[in-house]
Ligand SMILES: Cc1ncc(C[n+]2csc(CCOP(=O)(O)OP(=O)(O)O)c2C)c(N)n1
């Protein structure tokens with residue numbers, strides 16, 4: 001750490017270094033300004049230093065919206081702390097706004113007394129006009145009085161820093177994000193080394209770009225160090241996380257790593273079929289680099305083909321998986337039904353985003369729960385699991401496959417945009433401790449006289465999984481209703497009832513093979529708050545705050561959405577009130593009310609943003625009374 | 626060959642070994658029966674054990690086919706068989722995969738998958754039973770029904786311009802394209818055999834009589850009186866000659882066209898179009914596919930049979946190359962990749 005040098009009086013330039021516990025920073029600018037990239041760099045630097053981190057990248061659906069426009073603003077918020085944290089923070093301590101549009105769309109989230117850093121040169125006539133400002137907000141004294149404002153001529157300072165490298169002005173300006181990052185690094189006493197290494201490796205083939213970005217970063221740091229405008233900077237000591245070796249991970253990275261790990265450890269091929277869609281595409285990107293783990297990736301012509309090829313790959317005896325988001329999951333419905341009917345194992349990943357229709361492609365939402373539950377024709381229940389955060393994706397994707405292969409059925413894995421793109425420190429597990437799939441492809445007949453009976457079930461009601469190519473077990477299956485045991489086509493009334501019941505019973509029985517639900521807080525009391533998916537962190541933090549304030553409130557977080565854990569009903573009945581905060585219009589509450597006749601009350605929001613802790617604390621207080 | 630011949634001699638299989646225990650439920654005199662019979666004749670001749678075949682179909686009368694062949698089979702959903710079969714082949718490249726589809730299944734609801742399977746050249750045989758009608762849903766017109774076709778949904782006659790399946794396949798640069806007729810038993814057997822031996826997507830259109838909803842749609846190509854004037858057999862390296870007395874031929878005319886000529890007199894056999902199924906350039910095959918009844922005799926046989934690497938093979942090669950370069954995936958290394966740090 002550079003702390004020591006900076007603290008030394010001679011090199012501190014007379015500036016104070018104060019300790020803080022938790023800091024929330026947001027970088028925002030044009031979608032071409034490289035805000036995501038510097039956000040990720042600061043996250044890495046903070047994680048490597050040992051802080052707990054939690055991030056919230058928030059970017060527009062347009063790749064390059066008109067420069068300077070309000071809808072083209074891209075933001076990256078990160079929170080780092082000296083203790084464990086579960087959300088990227090509500091209010092922002094330091095806001096970096098690269099242009100007027102970024103200021104306008106983000107300033108409301110900056111704390112009173114917070115630090116505002118702007119690239120003042122962008123606050124010119126054109127920039128102000130594009131952001132629909134009548135007057136320059138930097139001249140608005142009432143607004144500026146609320147914050148500690150630093151108007152920095154970033155464009156010029158950055159150009160000066162890279163002068164002599166022969167860059168065009170346009171290319172020189174592309175380094176401004178690293179200038180801003182450097183300034184924030186000085187302000188929060190971050191070690192720039194990991195970032196410098198990242199720059200070197202990212203642009204390895206372009207030495208001038210490496211040099212320019214390194215200079216920009218240094219210039220930003222030096223600016224903070226030398227200019228009089230900054231008198232104090234801050235230090236956030238490392239967090240006391242549970243001991244172990246850590247890395248940073250996003251949800252999509254964790255899914256891909258989980259699948260590659262599973263392929264290798266179980267000695268099976270993972271066949272991944274997908275069609276690009278935000279925010280699920282990164283899973284396809286990552287997996288296509290993991291071929292040597294036994295992963296085959298197939299970019300299909302559409303989601304229908306992706307899902308259909310999963311059914312084919314599963315029939316052929318390998319681990320089939322597809323990933324998409326709401327619009328694509330809709331297209332997969334019919335083929336998912338085929339997977340359900342043929343009782344083949346496969347996993348469907350839904351990285352949820354704002355809907356309906358094309359909706360809000362880059363924003364998070366939890367509104368596909370009912371689609372996952374009911375989005376197929378006929379009576380077609382499927383098991384559903386949901387990851388609670390980025391790291392949990394690694395565990396739950398493998399758990400989804402355990403269920404799929406143990407019970408012979410497609411399993412839906414729910415993630416969301418917030419988990420998929422958000423990053424957190426992840427304690428690297430021991431390879432020996434990781435689960436191995438136990439898969440038994442039978443190779444001898446299971447009926448009399450050498451007959452193979454494809455729908456002869458075991459005690460879990462699962463049918464056998466035969467690999468085509470196995471001598472003597474040739475058989476035909478399909479989407480038509482079939483007779484139990486033999487699998488021959490059978491439309492008779494009693495048989496259809498029996499098969500429908502059996503398929504439902506098989507899924508319901510999974511409740512006996514998943515962990516019981518646990519509660520964080522008192523086992524009985526006034527209020528139970530239930531969450532699922534990506535809202536875990538916010539709900540947990542809010543409930544802890546309410547508990548500290550003496551409220552009788554407990555929290556339980558669901559990772560198994562269908563079937564629910566077997567003791568959930570009993571838990572629900574142990575509290576006077578049940579509150580279900582969700583980023584949808586009440587989907588889990590509907591399921592809970594339906595299955596348990598409990599008066600679950602929803603707190604619902606669909607603004608394309610995660611919950612703030614404060615708003616949840618208020619709701620909890622209101623409910624608790 | 627798409628599947629390596631077993632090194633040990635397998636007991637010779639017979640047609641009856643491929644019969645399943647399921648009762649065949651097509652209408653009497655449906656053309657599907659004949660296609661099934663010829664398929665069961667061809668399969669045992671390929672030197673591939675029974676368990677290494679996988680039949681995948683969509684939905685339609687034709688798509689019931691897999692139930693009647695005693696191999697591995699998957700009766701999937703409407704139009705998606707090429708996509709399902711792609712999954713089968715990706716997961717298990719050792720299988721010989723056959724897709725059975727109908728004109729509605731392949732060209733209407735499944736048009737997209739049909740095109741993409743072909744352009745990727747996945748090693749699978751696609752047999753399209755073209756009866757120019759929706760059989761299973763009881764007689765609506767299909768994407769191959771001729772303009773004017775009266776059907777349940779077109780009481781005033783169809784106004785849709787039909788697709789020519791072979792033109793579509795050739796347009797997508799299929800590496801193997803052929804056509805035959807359900808009742809032309811010998812020819813159909815030959816075509817199926819050739820398809821079976823092709824490495825890559827082999828597309829075969831079979832004119833199939835739907836005896837109930839579109840009887841006689843291809844009578845010009847099957848009836849004794851009309852047949853010899855309505856079809857011309859394609860043979861590699863041979864001129865296109867047809868007619869009761871082999872008195873007519875096909876010649877390439879100016880302006881990228883073909884024309885019908887009478888042999889004898891000025892026109893010699895050498896002036897005719899000589900079929901070359903191996904030309905890499907698909908234009909000739911396309912031109913042949915445009916020859917439609919009644920203006921032209923319709924070509925029967927192998928239009929095109931060229932070699933190109935297959936998708937499934939390339940997938941496997943990339944996996945192997947990655948393993949050769951990076952070694953078997955190391956989970957420990959993967960999990961510890963990127964920046965890591967210790968907390969004590
Ligand atoms: C998604 C869906 N849409 C519609 C149908 C109804 N359907 C079944 S088969 C078929 C058409 C079959 O025609 P074709 O592919 O020509 O097969 P044929 O019966 O003529 O052999 C239709 C429309 C269906 N099964 N699934």
Ligand code: SF4
Nearest residue numbers: 652655686760835836
């Ligand atoms: S309806 Fe036509 S295609 Fe279908 S089985 Fe009957 S004759 Fe054959």
Ligand SMILES: [Mg+2]
Nearest residue numbers: 727728758760
């Ligand atoms: Mg048809």
